[in-house]
Amino acid sequence: MPFTDTIYALSSGALPAGVAVIRISGPATTEAITRLCGPLPRARSATLRTIRTRNGEPLDSGLVLYFPGPASFTGEDCCELQVHGGRAVVHAILEELAGVDGLRHAEAGEFSRRAFQNGKMDLVEVEGLADLIVAETEMQRRLALEHSGGGQSALYEGWARRLTHARAMIEAELDFADEDDVPGSVSASVWKDMAKLRGEIEEHIGQAGLAEIIRDGLKIVIAGEPNAGKSSLLNALAKRDVAIVTEIAGTTRDIISVDLSLAGFSVKLFDTAGLRETDEVVEREGIRRARETIGRADLVLLLSDNPARFFTGEAIPENVPIIKVATKIDRDDVSWLPSDADIFLSTKTGAGVADLLEALGSYLPDLAGKTSLSMPSRKRHVDCLRQASAALERSLSAEALGLDIQAEQLRVAGDALGRITGRVDVENLLDVIFSEFCIGK
Numbered sequence: 095m096p097f098t099d100t101i102y103a104l105s106s107g108a109l110p111a112g113v114a115v116i117r118i119s120g121p122a123t124t125e126a127i128t129r130l131c132g133p134l135p136r137a138r139s140a141t142l143r144t145i146r147t148r149n150g151e152p153l154d155s156g157l158v159l160y161f162p163g164p165a166s167f168t169g170e171d172c173c174e175l176q177v178h179g180g181r182a183v184v185h186a187i188l189e190e191l192a193g194v195d196g197l198r199h200a201e202a203g204e205f206s207r208r209a210f211q212n213g214k215m216d217l218v219e220v221e222g223l224a225d226l227i228v229a230e231t232e233m234q235r236r237l238a239l240e241h242s243g244g245g246q247s248a249l250y251e252g253w254a255r256r257l258t259h260a261r262a263m264i265e266a267e268l269d270f271a272d273e274d275d276v277p278g279s280v281s282a283s284v285w286k287d288m289a290k291l292r293g294e295i296e297e298h299i300g301q302a303g304l305a306e307i308i309r310d311g312l313k314i315v316i317a318g319e320p321n322a323g324k325s326s327l328l329n330a331l332a333k334r335d336v337a338i339v340t341e342i343a344g345t346t347r348d349i350i351s352v353d354l355s356l357a358g359f360s361v362k363l364f365d366t367a368g369l370r371e372t373d374e375v376v377e378r379e380g381i382r383r384a385r386e387t388i389g390r391a392d393l394v395l396l397l398s399d400n401p402a403r404f405f406t407g408e409a410i411p412e413n414v415p416i417i418k419v420a421t422k423i424d425r426d427d428v429s430w431l432p433s434d435a436d437i438f439l440s441t442k443t444g445a446g447v448a449d450l451l452e453a454l455g456s457y458l459p460d461l462a463g464k465t466s467l468s469m470p471s472r473k474r475h476v477d478c479l480r481q482a483s484a485a486l487e488r489s490l491s492a493e494a495l496g497l498d499i500q501a502e503q504l505r506v507a508g509d510a511l512g513r514i515t516g517r518v519d520v521e522n523l524l525d526v527i528f529s530e531f532c533i534g535k
């Protein structure tokens with residue numbers, strides 16, 4: 095369905111800025127350009143023009159870029175005005191655009207939606223683009239680029255093609271088994287490849303946890319008895335005064351979290367209420383929240399300023415790794431043995447903080463030698479991949495039920511993959527058969 099509206103918006107960030115980019119897309123783009131900037135500039139090159147009101151009054155002088163559709167970001171006629179990034183400049187130009195017939199301000203994501211609907215991007219690429227824009231760490235950038243750049247889509251499309259090919263072979267075996275041109279028992283090699291494909295999909299699904307850590311950050315929870323120095327450690331790692339520190343045991347009640355970037359990864363660090371038995375209502379609620387947060391941790395830093403006790407009260411689930419941290423080692427009234435803890439530190443002197451950071455690094459996924467981050471980045475992808483894998487499994491184990499039923503499950507698997515990219519191929523089975531066999535020769 096062609097779009098009739100022409101949309102415009104400020105595509106660059108907060109004003110004021112050195113330069114602002116105003117994008118226009120849709121059928122009235124050329125009309126808008128000629129109204130504001132004079133004769134249509136040469137396509138796909140930057141042209142310096144004066145931008146004027148309908149009365150000929152100059153608003154700014156800027157670079158005009160015209161991209162005739164379909165070879166544009168959205169697939170429609172597009173234009174960019176790269177102007178001075180002053181609030182009044184941009185405001186005046188947007189006002190002028192609003193006055194052109196058929197133009198309206200774009201809604202959030204509308205340029206990308208048009209790019210998707212015009213086949214310029216698939217769903218995985220659109221999602222990747224959204225992630226790229228909010229990426230804050232190096233790993234998030236790499237993951238988002240893998241998706242927005244089509245790497246992931248190519249993988250899924252390759253898998254979908256193998257499923258289509260397998261179905262074509264089965265169809266051939268069912269329909270044309272009595273003809274000489276069809277090699278006997280094509281399905282033996284087909285099933286081998288389908289079993290292999292299922293393994294590849296399962297392995298790919300196995301990477302989802304890593305993608306979650308990259309996107310959402312590794313959740314590290316600081317826990318321990320009251321007064322152990324938890325909030326002091328949070329402040330030291332955050333390098334700012336986020337949490338209240340006092341000498342009173344039971345100071346922290348709410349969960350306090352800060353985002354850190356560690357070796358290119360996003361880390362979410364949580365400070366919690368000190369764990370102990372208490373009748374104080376507010377502190378009890380704090381401790382309940384602490385336990386809840388500890389329950390969701392990827393890693394717990396268990397703190398104590400006393401070698402005699404690393405209190406947990408069974409607050410830490412068995413499968414969550416723990417780093418035992420001895421605190422306040424600057425004090426000379428306590429003496430620690432090397433076996434008492436994994437890390438020994440003082441936030442007062444800074445001793446041991448580097449050791450802790452190094453230890454944390456070893457809990458981050460090892461991506462050495464990984465050039466591409468090919469992994470499902472969203473639950474939606476994982477859901478579709480699981481459906482594909484399950485259908486593939488049903489197909490592989492339905493030998494007794496006949497090729498028809500097996501082929502049908504391969505179709506279900508292919509559709510599940512097609513839903514990831516949003517391009518559920520309208521099947522072209524016969525094309526594949528004709529291209530692989532000389533039927534009707």
Ligand SMILES: Nc1nc2c(c(=O)[nH]1)N(C=O)[C@@H](CNc1ccc(C(=O)N[C@@H](CCC(=O)O)C(=O)O)cc1)CN2
Nearest residue numbers: 105115117159161164165166167168169174176214223
């Ligand atoms: N100034 C500016 N910079 C930008 C963008 C933009 O829209 N404007 N982008 C916006 O996200 C990104 C670049 N992405 C783009 C993707 C496709 C096309 C494009 O015109 N595609 C056409 C022609 C392709 C070609 O010449 O090879 C097409 O796909 O047909 C442009 C930008 C980042 N930088």
Ligand SMILES: Nc1nc2c(ncn2[C@@H]2O[C@H](COP(=O)(O)OP(=O)(O)OP(=O)(O)O)[C@@H](O)[C@H]2O)c(=O)[nH]1
Nearest residue numbers: 320321322323324325326341344345346368441442
């Ligand atoms: N000498 C010394 N004192 C410390 C150090 N770290 C923290 N403290 C002190 O220990 C006391 C408690 O510190 P907090 O960081 O508030 O301890 P907490 O574990 O968050 O305590 P709660 O929130 O009550 O559970 C404060 O008086 C800090 O100044 C340290 O490295 N050396």
Ligand SMILES: [Mg+2]
Nearest residue numbers: 324325345346
């Ligand atoms: Mg505290």
